[in-house]
Amino acid sequence: MATVEKMPMLAEGYETLTAELKRLKAERPLIVDAIEEARAHGDLSENAEYHAAKERQGQIEAQISDIEDKLSRAQIIDPTTLSGDKVVFGATVTLIDEDDKPVRYQIVGQTEADASAGRISYNSPLGRALIGRRVEDEVEVTVPSGDRYYLVAKIEFI
Numbered sequence: 209m210a211t212v213e214k215m216p217m218l219a220e221g222y223e224t225l226t227a228e229l230k231r232l233k234a235e236r237p238l239i240v241d242a243i244e245e246a247r248a249h250g251d252l253s254e255n256a257e258y259h260a261a262k263e264r265q266g267q268i269e270a271q272i273s274d275i276e277d278k279l280s281r282a283q284i285i286d287p288t289t290l291s292g293d294k295v296v297f298g299a300t301v302t303l304i305d306e307d308d309k310p311v312r313y314q315i316v317g318q319t320e321a322d323a324s325a326g327r328i329s330y331n332s333p334l335g336r337a338l339i340g341r342r343v344e345d346e347v348e349v350t351v352p353s354g355d356r357y358y359l360v361a362k363i364e365f366i
Contacts (some may be wrong), residue, residue, distance in 0.1 A: 214283040216297045216330070217317035222284050225319060229275045232268050239265045278319060287314075290365040295338045297330050302362040303347070310361065315339070334358075 217225075239261055246258035287298030295301055300314045313328045315338065321329035328335045337349045338360070347358045 212281055215278055215281040215317060215319075216283045216285050217278075217320060218298065219284050219286060221317050221320035222279070222282055225275050225279055225282075229272060229279065232272050232275070235268055236265075239268060287365045293342050293363065295341045295360065295363055297339075298365065300364045300366050301338055301360060302364075303358040304361050306357050311358075313338075 242261040246261050252258050285298045297315050302312045313326050315330050315335055316327045318329045334349045337347045341360050343360050345360045349356045
């Protein structure tokens with residue numbers, strides 16, 4: 209029997225997904241109305257509005273299904289309740305890059321990742337390389353632009 213893999217995420221990510229699910233479910237009746245209106249125009253084989261509305265309906269249903277699956281497998285983690293000297297999910301890590309510049313990332317779930325905002329997925333190459341590391345550990349990461357080297361300077365649970 210297959211086990212359902214839990215999906216770790218922060219409470220903020222869970223709330224974002226819940227809001228998106230609510231928005232998509234609210235859009236459902238609007239799409240049904242658009243389909244009915246397009247159907248009233250007659251010949252469905254050459255009715256662009258009908259086909260566009262049906263396609264949008266399929267997209268919405270797929271998104272709803274995907275979000276419901278993620279929410280059902282969600283394991284909400286509050287980083288402020290964590291502690292320790294190792295990098296784990298939810299930790300905020302300050303790294304020193306090859307140019308001696310500090311960079312700071314929080315290890316988050318896949319749906320919450322936004323590297324430009326300093327949030328990287330635990331499944332990303334850097335995220336995977338950081339999990340389990342301690343302060344003063346050196347980390348080598350292979351990314352599309354080549355190999356990158358970092359030094360773990362600080363681990364925080366904020």
